Amino acid sequence: MEDIALTLPTKGSRGGAGAAGRANVRKVLCAEGVGGSRLFCGTMTSLYQIKIENQGSVLRLVLLPHPRGPNLSTTSTCEEVSASLGSSVRFHAFWLRDNALDALTRDPRNGQRLITLADLPEEVKILNAHFSISNSSFPPNAESEIHSAYLELPRDRSLCPDLPKVAVTLSPENRTFEFPLAWLLENAYGRVRPESCPSVRTPKGVTLWDSNQIETLMATTRDLETLKQGGEDLRVWLESVWRFGFVKVSGVPAESGGLFSIVDAFGGFVRETNYGRLFEVRTELNPTNLAYTGLGLQAHTDNPYRDPAPTLQILSCIENSCDGGESLVVDGFAAALRLREEDPHGFHLLSTYPMRFEFKGAKGVHLYARRPMIEVSADGELVAIRFNSRSAASVRDVPFEEIEKWYAAYKRLSAIFDDPRMTIRFKLAPGEAFIVDNTRVLHAWTRFSGVSGKRWLIRTGFSQCTRPLKAM
Ligand SMILES: [Fe+2]
Structure with missing residues (x-):
């Protein structure tokens, strides 16, 4: 030796x-x-x-x-x-x-x-x-x-x-x-052991949806000028945010600050982040964030690495003349309950053990949150979905003997989100916008090409109390 x-x-x-x-x-x-x-x-x-x-x-x-x-x-x-x-x-x-x-x-x-x-x-x-x-x-x-x-x-x-x-x-x-x-x-995992699985329900007034309800969701569209008048149109529109976690709006000025008019209709306030008051989603060379690229994105919730995560998100279209670039939305609550029906233990694992989400950006920005992908209140009510594989850090908090089942549930939930039967698909036109409850509804877009046109969306997040009120 x-x-x-x-x-x-x-x-x-x-x-x-x-x-x-x-x-x-x-x-x-x-x-x-x-x-x-x-x-x-x-x-x-x-x-x-x-x-x-x-x-x-x-x-x-x-x-x-x-x-x-x-x-x-x-x-x-x-x-x-x-x-x-x-x-x-x-x-x-x-x-x-x-x-x-x-x-x-x-x-x-x-x-x-x-x-x-x-x-x-x-x-x-x-x-x-x-x-x-x-x-x-x-x-x-x-x-x-x-x-x-x-x-x-x-x-x-x-x-x-x-x-x-x-x-x-x-x-x-x-x-x-x-x-x-x-x-x-x-990053080693396997420190804790699972507990029993509670019963689960959706919040009162929530209506679950899938691809069959595309007409219902598109019918939530209201013109911005109409919303500014208040009254029944605004009440129904706001109620839809709570019911579906999704609404559309038309007649939005096709300019950067146009979507602030929508925030005003809510009586909400913009949640400024490290991206500023607005976040531009468009094709850009040498991107620092994947939202700037022409690649399609899997359905996700935004910014799960923030705690609390952003609640209401507006995506407003300024230009969308490219091929592809359609928007997709998925009801995360419906997907989570489908997982629970197929694999109760997998649902239990995803709703019990925290996932870690992380983002490192320019100028020393380092954001981190540790939350379950499916958040359920202590009395069994669905609270939030956090799903963003691109921001997912390594999982550390799942028992070693459960990690394979945890991954199986994670992959199954991912596949459910990708299932076209769960997805509402539409293409935003300039002057149109949609709002998602980012704690429930996932969004995505299909791959698009910058050769035959441009795609330019503006996003902002805003808050109104904890959830949008269902009536004015
Ligand atoms: Fe996003």
Whole structure:
């Protein structure tokens, strides 16, 4: 057995055994075994042995004290994870694929997901898993042999950006995805256990709908000038917001601020965000947000990474001369209840365990919320739907033994949202707008082309009390 001393790049001070206690020092102490099959790294103050076990459909990382090192530190993130999870953390192969960090899966500029669940293989297996350490002098040809490491994880991982990664090759794509070890430990799931499933109902006055009700929903259309007059038209129109979570309006000035007239009809107020009072949805080169592209978007609720999430959203059309670019809306409550009918336990999982949503934008914007995808009140009333695969961060709060069922329910709910039988599809004309209750109704648009025309929508979010009142 041969020891090989190696040093990983650091921003902090350098040192070896003599630097014991310096939090910033990262040093591979030794590797042993033929081809470097075991790797030791870290300071002398806090060492762990982490072994990789490929169990086919599950990746297991086993955390053990360094047999030749001092007692474990009480300060590292690694230990916090270890203490909360026990001696190992496990990741399903599908979870790894779903949460892959590569540039084809997530936009490196803002972290938004570039694929949907439907893009993922039905069955994912782990072909190979090993540690990968870049920028070190570790023999490159031995890298694939590293299946065990001793290391310390600092609280501030920017101090040590080259901590070992775990390289996982997944089938059937036969692609290798790298995960920073610290990221895996931080995002490990399986801490809690499920409770019993409550009964569920819709709020009073809500009417569920699907594609068969397209005429009913299109009949909610009122002219803006008529709404400004108040009276029965306005009352019925406002009631429709509560009943259907959707209304249309015509006669809106085809200009940026035109939709504020609609907000005024509600007596509401605009909820300004980091995007400003308005958000433009149009084709733009080199987009920083997927809403700027000509790609179609899966049905979603807006901004689930805000807490509270936006309630009422207006989408107003200024120009829509392109091919495609139709709008779609889906009743999230109807979809959730359909899932519950098909898979009560899956519904229970999605309504019990929080999903994490995250967005990183320009100028240091970093938004984060942790809420169930299907929110149900304590007495069983549907409260809200949050579904946006592009803003979905890794799920951490589902018990390990439930994660496959959780994913099955997540995928099924996604498929229900995509089902044309659930979808109302229409094309907005300039001067038209629609409003959705973003806590219930999902919206989407089909792929469009900027070659044969332009598509330019304006969106704003606004609030009126907690829900639109049903009568004036
Ligand atoms: Fe949206």
